[in-house]
Amino acid sequence: MKNWFNSGSPWIWLTAGATAICVLAVAGVLALTALRGLGHFWPKPVMETTFVESDGSTTRLIGEIREREEVALRRLTEAGFKINTSDAFVNRLLIKLGNRDVTGVDFKWYPEPLIGELTYPKDVITIERREWGNFYGHLKEIKEDGKVVASGPEIFPELKARFERADALFKQIYKIEKYDIGRVNFNLEQLRFEQRRAELKGQVTDALKNDLEARRKLLQTQFESYQTTLQALRNEIGRDTVVAEVMDGKPVEIKLALVADVYEANTLTLFEKIGFYFRKLGEFVMDDPREANTEGGIFPAIFGTVLMVLLMSVITTPFGVMAAIYMREYAKQGVLIRIIRISVNNLAGVPSIVYGVFGLGFFVYFLGGNIDQLFFPEALPAPTFGSPGILWASLTLALLTLPVVIVSTEEGLARVPRSVREGSLALGATKAETLWRTVLPMTGPAMMTGLILAIARAAGEVAPLMLVGVVKLAPTLPLDGFFPYLHLERKFMHLGFHIYDVGFQSPNVEAARPLVYATALLLVIVIMVLNLAAIRLRNRMREKFHGLESV
Secondary structure (H helix, E strand, O other): OHHHHHOOHHHHHHHHHHHHHHHHHHHHHHHHHHHHHHHHHOOOOOEEEEEEOOOOOEEEEEEEEEEEEEEEHHHHHHOOOOOOOOOOEEEEEEEEOOOHHHHOOOEEEEEHHHEOOOEOOOOEEEEEEOOOOEEEEEEEEEEEOOEEEEEOOOOHHHHHHHHHHHHHHHHHHHHHHHHHHHHHHHHHHHHHHHHHHHHHHOOOOHHHHHHHHHHHHHHHHHHHHHHHHHHHHHHHHOOEEEEEEOOOOOEEEEEHHHEEEEEOHHHOOHHHHHHHHHHHHHHHHHOOEEOOOOEEOOHHHHHHHHHHHHHHHHHHHHHHHHHHHHHHHHOOOOHHHHHHHHHHHHHOOOOHHHHHHHHHHHHHHHHHHHHHHHHOHHHOOOOOOOOOOHHHHHHHHHHHHHHHHHHHHHHHHHOOOHHHHHHHHHOOOOHHHHHHHHHHHHHHHHHHHHHHHHHHHHHOOOOOHHHHOEOOOOOOOOEOOOOOOEOOOOOEOOHHHHHHHHHHOOOOHHHHHHHHHHHHHHHHHHHHHHHHHHHHHHHHHHHHOOOOOOO
């Protein structure tokens, strides 16, 4: 036994076991996140049943069963429910009732012993609305301009056709509002800036006034034309309505202009469910959010996260590499350099919120305010760069991750053999040529290691971003079709902040919970994709210099 301990085998097995436990824990977390998040998009059957109220009356329920849990009977009794059972524990069901504008609630718990037989009627429809969430009810009528054009049990195909028409009109309206009218408004704002710029410089002339007025009238004419088109489309999309009976027996009329999707969940075949699942998953990844971020997609958050990480990488890599080169190759190794290295290492342990406060004070208020005074006086008092934006968020995270890049690059420089440098110098190369053509290429894998660690840390940060640029809902993306195309002053959405906002600030917690898991899984996937791209580049560098000891 003593020899076995002295051989080091116990520590090898202990290390292997700890590693296996960590891997299993990570796999378990990812599996749970994927199950809770990705399962949200599978179509749920809509049940209909009865429920015995506290006063003995019976009400009808229509909705989706989302959860089942066991609770103490005493807890339900104290809540006013009368349950005749000798069991100490009973089950209760979380039912998504939808119809929030009618019932006032979206989800509600019901004791299972008080629920009657569950049925799944085929004529129950699920309507995903752009406002007020899901609607459940029995399809009764379809109206056109207030007149009934279809009724009875077999009118769903007619409803589907009219919904597709309304959805196509909605997309046309969205395109005109966001792109065409958005372009006109952008150009009008640029004209205002041009006039104000001329006024500040004292260069206002009659010719300039006439030119600005002519261009303004042309844009106004375009705007009025778009408004006329929009009004015609709104009249068209408001033509059709659907009437459905809710669980209390009352008919409710819904405009198809407000419907995002409609389907009969209880009649879907397996292949239709699979197609539905991937369609909803695609909408989640590619669409804009709605309903306080609890419905729709998260594309702006994905785009903002990736763009911020790329900007951060472009900023932190060259500065980190240059700092490491100076400290390792050029600076005199003494007390001052040792103090700087200690300071760099300590910076890696500073709380991220401190970087956020520094970014807000220095980048946003000081640097951004002065940039506005020097380059954008025509926009004042409205700030351009003097308010939080994606540029300041990227710079703040670049500072936060800079120590990681510096330390990794220094380690790589230290591992380049001295004989390589001496051989290059002996062949007539200067120190700069040796560094640029020989040392740095061999240090590339270490630089990429630092960048990988920087990406992993920056992509998940939330606290500093809340101060320097991230918002709950961004009206526009930082990248669009308007010059200069990349708008670094704009605020942006971020997956990490989206998780915080939906999980802890949402007014509809039960509806938001699956989206928290799905967004968290997507954030992990984004980080993995970015890291895999960097790892692939690093491996190519290692293959090129395979004679060098692995870094």
